[in-house]
Amino acid sequence: MKEKERLPRTRRAVLLDRAGHFVHTEIPMPKAADHEVLIRVQSVGICGSDLNYYHKGGSTIAQVRFPHLLGHELSGTVEAVGSGVKDVSPGDRVAIEPGYPCGTCEYCRTGTYNLCPEVSFMSTPIYRPYSEGAFTEYTLRPDWGLYKIPASVSYEEAAMIEPLAVGMQAVETAGAREGMTAVILGCGPIAMCILLTLRAAGIAKVYMVDVLAERVKMAEELGARKGFLKLDMEEINQIAGDTRGLGADLVFDTTDYTPLINQAVLSLKKGGRLLLLAVPHQEMISLNMLRLFTNQITVLTSFRYANQFEKAVRQIESGRIPIGKIITHRFPFEEAERAMEQASKKSGRTCKVVVNW
Ligand SMILES: [Zn+2]
Numbered sequence: 008m009k010e011k012e013r014l015p016r017t018r019r020a021v022l023l024d025r026a027g028h029f030v031h032t033e034i035p036m037p038k039a040a041d042h043e044v045l046i047r048v049q050s051v052g053i054c055g056s057d058l059n060y061y062h063k064g065g066s067t068i069a070q071v072r073f074p075h076l077l078g079h080e081l082s083g084t085v086e087a088v089g090s091g092v093k094d095v096s097p098g099d100r101v102a103i104e105p106g107y108p109c110g111t112c113e114y115c116r117t118g119t120y121n122l123c124p125e126v127s128f129m130s131t132p133i134y135r136p137y138s139e140g141a142f143t144e145y146t147l148r149p150d151w152g153l154y155k156i157p158a159s160v161s162y163e164e165a166a167m168i169e170p171l172a173v174g175m176q177a178v179e180t181a182g183a184r185e186g187m188t189a190v191i192l193g194c195g196p197i198a199m200c201i202l203l204t205l206r207a208a209g210i211a212k213v214y215m216v217d218v219l220a221e222r223v224k225m226a227e228e229l230g231a232r233k234g235f236l237k238l239d240m241e242e243i244n245q246i247a248g249d250t251r252g253l254g255a256d257l258v259f260d261t262t263d264y265t266p267l268i269n270q271a272v273l274s275l276k277k278g279g280r281l282l283l284l285a286v287p288h289q290e291m292i293s294l295n296m297l298r299l300f301t302n303q304i305t306v307l308t309s310f311r312y313a314n315q316f317e318k319a320v321r322q323i324e325s326g327r328i329p330i331g332k333i334i335t336h337r338f339p340f341e342e343a344e345r346a347m348e349q350a351s352k353k354s355g356r357t358c359k360v361v362v363n364w
């Protein structure tokens with residue numbers, strides 16, 4: 008194993024030992040095997056799934072087994088590498104893809120590795136082998152999914168590549184093209200990532216909807232043409248008026264709020280596309296099928312991402328996607344509880360909360 012210096016025998020960790028409770032502790036330091044890389048974690052973004060695990064010990068998708076390490080949106084420095092690792096060396100600054108697909112199944116072989124049934128995904132308990140989360144000072148990763156970041160990209164920005172990849176995948180899946188009009192439901196971090204991706208793709212007419220006035224204002228500052236606090240006929244007519252009476256080409260839902268989704272369907276033009284990417288809080292929802300059918304709306308979903316990290320690094324490096332702007336709060340790991348509290352706030356100008364070692 009090649010390493011910069013002798014490593015300590017333990018690493019700091021913020022362990023979730025039951026719902027709503029962290030223990031700040033030390034856990035054993037892992038050692039990088041031949042094709043493994045030891046990462047010194049720098050920044051970790053807090054995601055909606057982290058909040059579900061933290062507050063409720065699980066989500067519709069997965070239940071946590073305690074003790075558990077949260078965190079899958081991370082950046083870090085390569086600390087040590089196994090003897091078979093060629094692409095990165097100690098000292099490299101990297102963004103880390105938290106899912107490690109099997110590489111051999113039908114999906115992995117055809118470029119849709121986000122659908123790999125054998126993926127091991129950081130901090131996501133449904134998958135085996137279990138892959139720990141990033142709420143620890145050092146973490147072991149396979150020598151796959153590590154993307155070097157240039158000096159001009161900060162660790163905090165690099166930690167935002169994971170949610171940005173979700174947004175980029177959704178925009179790609181929706182087939183967004185220059186000149187289109189889009190409506191984004193919600194103004195949370197993923198919604199903002201979609202907005203920034205659309206703007207970078209030359210899409211000027213983006214409308215956003217959220218019940219929180221400060222978030223709507225932030226969306227406008229980040230480039231939305233107009234932010235709405237509701238989506239009734241008044242707003243739908245405004246979108247129609249801006250599109251020669253036709254309506255929007257695309258709707259992206261990040262809210263999983265069915266009444267709003269059905270309103271948004273009314274804002275779509277015939278042949279438009281509805282892309283759903285919020286994690287559903289229940290199995291079944293009721294959509295306005297008559298409207299979807301008679302207007303020939305295509306309903307799409309987008310799950311995580313495949314092959315987006317490299318592109319995301321370039322978009323951030325070139326300044327086309329100013330991803331740092333979605334970060335509204337930052338905390339040291341010693342104050343992880345405060346970070347979770349802040350990220351859970353349903354009021355005010357909270358978008359992305361980042362925790363730093
Ligand atoms: Zn996430």
Ligand SMILES: [Zn+2]
Nearest residue numbers: 109112115123
């Ligand atoms: Zn696979």
